[in-house]
Amino acid sequence: MDTHAVHLALAAIVGASVVAVSAYYMHRKTLAQLLEFARTVEREADGGGGSDTEPPTxxxxxxxxxxxxxxxxxxxxxxxxxxxxxxxxxxxxxxxxxxxxxxxxxxxxxxxxxxxxxxxxxxxxxxxxxxxxxxxxxxxxxxxxxxxxxxxxxxxxxxxxxxxxxxxxxxxxxxxxxxxxxxxxxxxxxxxxxxxxxxxxxxxxxxxxxxxxxxxxxxxxxxxxxxxxKEPEHETFTRLRITPLEAPSPDEVEAYVVLQECLEMRKRYVFSEAVAPWDKEVISDPSTPKPNPDPFLYILEGKSDHYFEMRDGVIHVYPDRDAKEELFPVADATTFFTDLHHILRVIAAGNIRTLCHHRLNLLEQKFNLHLMLNADREFLAQKSAPHRDFYNVRKVDTHVHHSACMNQKHLLRFIKSKLRKEPDEVVIFRDGTYLTLEEVFKSLDLTGYDLNVDLLDVHADKSTFHRFDKFNLKYNPCGQSRLREIFLKQDNLIQGRFLGELTKQVFSDLAASKYQMAEYRISIYGRKQSEWDQLASWIVNNDLYSENVVWLIQLPRLYNVYKEMGIVTSFQNMLDNIFIPLFEVTVNPDSHPQLHVFLKQVVGLDLVDDESKPERRPTKHMPTPEQWTNVFNPAFSYYVYYCYANLYTLNKLRESKGMTTIKFRPHSGEAGDIDHLAATFLTAHNIAHGINLKKSPVLQYLYYLAQIGLAMSPLSNNSLFLDYHRNPFPMFFLRGLNVSLSTDDPLQIHLTKEPLVEEYSIAASVSSLSLSLHVI
Incomplete structure (x- = not known):
């Protein structure tokens, strides 16, 4: 035991000696380095930081x-x-x-x-x-x-x-x-x-x-x-410039030339005003524009000498009846379908697809880099903007259908109110009998107490995914078409009074929010020419005007339905019913005074229906509308051309007379074939949806270069065709496409009285977009 203790003591002494010797040498080495460093600093101070002639060593x-x-x-x-x-x-x-x-x-x-x-x-x-x-x-x-x-x-x-x-x-x-x-x-x-x-x-x-x-x-x-x-400052941020290190290859040069030709082709088709809208009016007062005191005032205007006639599905305008040369020539159908097939060949070319895919990815990464460099500075600039934030910056709902412009709770409250206050109002004629509102609900075995949002059943659910037919049935409250006719139609027995009152309540909500605007789409079906006068009369008689609202006319592509019902005999009948009244009121406003006043508030023409239905691609030589007498619905691009050609001529005529013009803004690219987007690339000012652009990098890049507006509705797409997380809206936004958020159908999709704010808030949460990017 004593021997073991002695060994431990000796080991401790030896270990301590080794540590002490090591520490001594390390301390000595460190002290020498410190002294050498101090002498170096003194030499540098004495020498004034060195000279230009000192040796390289x-x-x-x-x-x-x-x-x-x-x-x-x-x-x-x-x-x-x-x-x-x-x-x-x-x-x-x-x-x-x-x-x-x-x-x-x-x-x-x-x-x-x-x-x-x-x-x-x-x-x-x-x-x-x-x-x-x-x-x-x-x-x-x-x-x-x-x-x-x-x-x-x-x-x-x-x-x-x-x-x-x-x-x-x-x-x-x-x-x-x-x-x-x-x-x-x-x-x-x-x-x-x-x-x-x-x-x-x-x-x-x-x-x-x-x-x-x-x-x-x-x-x-x-x-x-x-x-x-602080005083207002000029916006300053870090700019990025990407300069290629070498000249483009011959394939790239060829692709650039072809893309430029496509853009020039679009310029030849799309109607553009001689004077841009923002140059027509000089706003000297930065405050809110004064409201129009009498928006439906009609001032007598004389008839002009213009003469027009429908030929091969397109209206031709002449200075007078005896003139032989038309004023506003437009490309014929054969030329259009030839150019359309050229666009389709371009978007299928491999080298052009590769180039456009690369350029789109470059645009996306460039914007991400911009955010990394300037996000903080943008946030500071946003804070320094007086009286401006997300809630009081003006937001426009660029795509919303009028029949679904209210939310389901609003509609339920309105129905209960009418059932309580006007139960004896005669509202419908069915099976040879006039029925009051109370009798209609009794026939459905319903009372006002029974009604709730779930029973109303107008909200989209999982059953509507890829089922456009079931989605359209959601326009029928409680699954009853008669309730839709009473509350959501303007051409009914009570002349659309309930829908007019409901619309005024929606207008009041927009006016209360002050910073929200809407572009409501309302239907003209093309079954008869009097539809235009009925619609204009409903607007004027119900005094449906708001500084926050403009109108678009949507044309459902339902020729096959009308043909089977015997309403029309050929596609030419639909075109006559849609466009002849517009040319009549343009040449002679006194012929349709209410329509003339209403058209001042109309800004666009839309084409709507289920794009997922299969169809045959048009050839270069298609039958004329007068020859189209079969029961099959024409292809999407067939509708597009004849609506575009007549609208182009109409806009030229209205512009020459100092009247407002109407843009072509169809639904396109929500589903169906890619040639829908090719047709609207040539003819449309803006489109609704456009989610199928993600399938074609060439068309997507062309839409970016032309800055064609896309009114996208991710929540609506989520109920119909595309899951929200797969929606290309964030990608399109980062790449610089001209996109905007819209609601489409608040009645079926949204839950609050501010559906557009709801759309923005969900996009901000899911896509991680800041409020400053929403303002963009």
Missing amino acids: AHLKKRLGSSRRRGNGGYRRGSASLPDVTAISGGFDGEEKRNGPVHVDGIPVGLPRLHTLREGKSSQSGSFKRSLLRPTSPKSPVASASAFESVEGSDDEDNMTGEVKLDTTYLHTNGTVVPEGKIPFETLPNHVNANGEQMAITPSMIRSHSVSGDLHGVQPDPIAADILR
């Missing part, structure tokens, strides 16, 4: 010596991949500068070495450069309980002390070196950035929440009142 020693950092009592190497935030922000004295560039490694071959900015002569210049490198993010004005939270941009490696100096050179992206003693942006003339673009150097670029040179001191952050008191 001395300069190399300085680079190797200055590439170390001191922290926690030792030396360690600086990061080769991250910028030194502490050094850049001016945290060192001016007389402690490095004389050589920092040696960095870990950079891929072929890229320029990483150089940091030269430290400024004053704290202000240091702050200026720091704000250029890294925009400051907004912080709470409340002081943090943790001292580490007051350090902006600090990390594990920012422990540099006063002895370490900054690099004195700066390398541009073009390879040139800024002379020593100048900040790099002084060499750019007229405030030109590193990409070669002129930029205004505004105070927004030099905002800093910390005082230069004192990173670890808690400084007060700007509060909302300070931001609002």
Whole structure:
């Protein structure tokens, strides 16, 4: 036992001796390094930081010596991949500068070495450069309980002390070196950035929440009142320019030429005003426009000498009855279908598909990079905009059907109100008998007490997915078509009085919100020419006018239904019923005075129906509308051409007489074949949906280049054709397509009295879009 204790004691003594000897030699080596470093610092101070004629070996020693950092009592190497935030922000004295560039490694071959900015002569210049490198993010004005939270941009490696100096050179992206003693942006003339673009150097670029040179001191952050008191500043953000390193290949040049030809082809078709709408009216008062005191006032206008006639499905206009040369020629059907087939060949070409796919991905990544660089600055700019936020910026519902413009609770409340207040109103004629509202509900074995939202059954559910027929049945309250006729139709026994009152209530909700507008689509079926006068009379007699609302006319593609019912004999009958009244009122407004007044509020023409129905692709030589007498529905592009051609001629005539024009804005690309989108690319100003553009990179890129508007409705698509998470709206937005959110059918889709805000809020949550991006 005693021998064991002696062995332990000897082992402890030997171990302690070894440790002491090792510590002595390590201390001696460290002390020698410190003394050598101190003598080096003294020599540098005596020599004024070196000269331009010193040998390269001395300069190399300085680079190797200055590439170390001191922290926690030792030396360690600086990061080769991250910028030194502490050094850049001016945290060192001016007389402690490095004389050589920092040696960095870990950079891929072929890229320029990483150089940091030269430290400024004053704290202000240091702050200026720091704000250029890294925009400051907004912080709470409340002081943090943790001292580490007051350090902006600090990390594990920012422990540099006063002895370490900054690099004195700066390398541009073009390879040139800024002379020593100048900040790099002084060499750019007229405030030109590193990409070669002129930029205004505004105070927004030099905002800093910390005082230069004192990173670890808690400084007060700007509060909302300070931001609002600032003078308006020019928008300043980091721009990106992508310059190809080599000339495009012959395949790429060929693809560019073909795409340009497609754009020129579209310009030949689409109607455009001689004077742009935004140039027709000069708004000197920035306040809200004054309301029209009498929107339905009709002023007598004389009849013009124009003469028109329908020929081969298209109306031709002449200066007078005896003229032989038409005023507004339009491309014939053969030319249109030939050009359509050319577009279809282009979108199938492999090299063009590859190029467009690459360009679209580049656009998407470029915008993501823009967000990384400028999101904080955009957030600050958004906070500094007085009296503007998400709730009071004007939002337009660009695609909503009038018969479904209210939510289900609103409709239920209205039905109960009418059943309670007007039970004895005669509302319908069925089976040879006139029925009152109360008798209608008795025939359905319903009372006002029984009604609820679930019994109303107008909301879309899983049964409507890929079932457009079942979705249309949701327009029937309680599954009864007679209730739809009473409450949601304007051509009924009570002349649409209930629908007019319901519409006025929706208008009141829009007026109360003040910042929401809508473009309601209302139907003209083409069964008879008097439909236009009936619709205009309903609008005028019910005084349906709002500063927040305009109208679009939607044409359901139901020729086959009318043919089977014997309402029409050929497709020509539908075209006559749709377009002849419009030309009559344009030539002679006195012939349809109410229609003339109503058309001042009509801004577009739409084509609607189930696009997923199979159809034959049109050939270059199709039968004329007068020859189309079979029971089959014409193809989508057949409808598109004849609606476009007549609307083009009508707009030319109305423009020549100083009247308002009507845009062509059909439903397209919700389902069905890709040639729907090709046809609307040639003819349409805007389209609704367009989700099938994700299947064709060429068409998607053409829609981007032409900036054709897409009124997208992700919630509606989620109930019909496409799951919300697969909807291409976020991708289209990032790539720069001209997209907007719309509601489509609030009655079937939405739950609140502000369906458009509901659409935006869900998109913000699911797609992670900020409110500033929603404003865009």
